[in-house]
Amino acid sequence: MSRKLMVAGNWKMNKNLMEALTLASQVITRAKKMSGQVEIVLAPPSPYLHTINSMSKDLSYVKVAAQDCHHKTSGAFTGDISASMLASMNLAYVILGHSERRKHHHESDVLLAQKVSAAIEAGLSVIFCCGEPLSVREKKEHELFVLQQLEASLWHLDATQIKQIVVAYEPIWAIGTGQTATAEQAQEMHAFIRNSIAQKYTQTIAQTTTILYGGSCNPANAGALFANEDVDGGLVGGASLKAEQFIQIIQAR
Ligand code: PEP
DSSP: OOOOEEEEEEOOSOOOHHHHHHHHHHHHHHHTTSOSOEEEEEEOOGGGHHHHHHHTTTOTTEEEEESOOBSSSSSSOTTOOBHHHHHHTTOOEEEEOOHHHHHHSOOOHHHHHHHHHHHHHHTOEEEEEEOOOHHHHHTTOHHHHHHHHHHHHTTTSOTTGGGGEEEEEOOGGGTTTSOOOOHHHHHHHHHHHHHHHHHHSOHHHHHHOOEEEESSOOTTTHHHHHTSTTOOEEEESGGGGSHHHHHHHHHHO
16 A cells, blocks of 8 residues: 655744755755655754745645644734644644653643644644653553553544654654664564554545654655555654765655
8 A cells, every 4th residue: 555755844943044945946846856756854943934835835745844833823822823823834744742842841631632632623644753762661551551652642643633743753862863773673663553553543544644754854764664554764864964964864764
């Protein structure tokens, strides 16, 4: 059964305007020469979303993602951005549940469930991040931990809504540390996530759900990670900030 392959670059809070436009332009220029079999997603900081989305609009397989959204549609929430605002810019995706937001902004599973619903109701697809800290993996409780994240923030969705979700498995101990999960660790968790989706929804939905790996993915390790049956691509942080490295990762998929 076929499913969407994807490599997404999470730029986090990096790049000034000119740097961001240069990076986007370099990636888009290279993307034009690609087959389009892999969807390329750019997640720049929010001030640049509209411009970068306009730059990529002629390439159907290049999409733009926001890095967060608020759970309410509008109101007195200074500094926040709603899902409907993102949708009004014709963005395709929003990243939700990133471990940095869970940590620095104290985002709970319950809040994330609300954000996921807000995003889907606005017409966005969601790249939903999950993943365990090192202490949990050392206790061999990583599968239970991730299952609880999925249950708490995604399982309220119905069978139509869950199709708007891309899952990104990002073990916290691998994010920005240079310590990548092994190909075996990634495959094992991705298969577990897919099986959990099959049990909650259907085997068909599970087989068509895109599941990305994230955590110190780079041109040297991407090939081995992506070769796994259940790894449909990557969510890339640091290595997405350099066009050449990001392109090499896309080409590894
Ligand atoms: C991320 O933050 O989503 C990520 C995967 O970062 P890095 O690739 O830098 O580990």
